[in-house]
Amino acid sequence: MSAIWVVVEERDGRVSRISWEAVSAGQKLAALTGQVVNAVVIGAQTEPLAAEVSAKALGKVVRVEHPLLAAYTADGFTLALQQFVEAEKPDYVVFPHTYQVRDFAPKLAARLGQVLIGDVIGFAEGPVFVRQLMQGRLNGTYRHVGSGSCFVSVQAGAFRADEVQAGTAAVSVFTPTIEPAEIRTKPSERFRGAAQTVDLGSAQMIVGVGRGIKDPANIPIAQELATALGAELGASRPICDNGWLPMERQIGSSGQTISPKLYLAVGISGAIQHLVGIKGSQCVVAINKDPDAPIFEVADYGIVGDLMEVVPALTEALKAAKQ
């Protein structure tokens, strides 16, 4: 049956936000192609999740269920969805672009002779799918050619969860055949890293430092700006990878998600992984020497220039304004 199928993930026992965004994307794609959109939940006990999803405007909801799917493994999820896709022959399979999907969807697609069009931010008539290239500096338009299912994953925040249309969908169960020996990896329970002592999530003012700072010896000029603002200091991933600031100050998909009144990005080019972490910011200011840096696409105000000159000038201007 030709249809669009959305693969839904859970987070703490509920449908995750980005999965709703994927459902929203599926409904929008369905409007474009005139097809039915359905959903799949996958795991060992999927009834509550399926109940949540079945209250939306979907053709049907299928529970791909097996005791060996209790914990996520790439082998288990690939095998289960491979059998499901071979049975249903969907035209499109839409995933949320999560770390879990990145771990198995390319494998699933390859097994079926397909390629995942990953991290999609939009689509248009065709359909063609848009994803970011060169760290967000460019957009690329991709088309699926040949026969077989088209696999797509959608970027966090690219589609709106609150636009998912309500309805009712029938729920059924699909039982894949999986042997224990086919699952070769053994996952443990997830755990947190070092205790989070810096809560950037609730900070109202944040200064973020990126690669443009060039040298750890220059961190103090950003710290002085943060102090003048009464702001917390955060950083993009490379700064923490290099050990210039502690990991607990990392902002982005693998670090903290922030929603301050003011976010001041200093020497941050604006890679996708960083931008998803700052989406909730009320006002974004970018200081960067490169006028084409992607950070300027999301900034309300920008200063193009050498941060070694601009940041101290801004610190002085803020101090003067306070007096």
Place this chain on the structure above:
Amino acid sequence: MKIIVAIKQVPERDAQVRINAEAKWIEESGLQYALNESDAYALEEALQLKEKHGGEVVVLTAGPERVGPTIREALAKGADRAIHIDCADLGNRDALGVAKLLAAAIKPENPDLVLTGLQSDDLGLGQTGVILAELLGLPHSSLILHVEKTDSGLTVKRELEEGWFRTIELPLPAVLTIQSGGNKLRYATLMGIKRAKTKEVRTVTAAELAVDSAQVAVLERVALPQKQKSTQILPGNPKEAAAALVEKLKFEARVL
């Protein structure tokens, strides 16, 4: 342990990119290239595993002639030898097509471990390693920050979202995609650079590997992104721009 590290040469991070005349990719002439960042971490992980457990580190890359200096850089850092898949039409192959090339070159080597970076800084697909595992029939794990060899295989630390991690055990041979930041990167020493000149670089052409290059996902067009917001760029020298920004933040955005 015999480790193959698949690396990619990508445009340098600060390079000014221009869209080419056909709007299919970027203008490559005059562009500076470098080793992809997470691939540098994959190489570092391989070198550290070799230092602890012995064995061999082989770097593998596909690309045109210009990848030479990137291969030499990896050899100078300590890789033992290299395989260069000479391929001028990499851009006309999708993720599966590129992985097929790499897999064809890896298979006869029978490695214990294959490492790749998490994703490339140019296309950012983040799929090559995962697809390689499928093509080679090996178990894998992605987004790995730490690798430990055990009696039965490997124990790895996988990064999850929002500061969470998971430990995963897997048997060897296996494929891992390495996240940046897990190790400190080394620099090539003068001795290393000297030695690299005498190390083996075996070139194999894409044609010799005889893999299917038909695309399933085609990059049709490249364009500049549309702005999500209209950014007010504040002009003037640093002092003027800073003063103007404070005014805007106070009286327009009202966040100060």
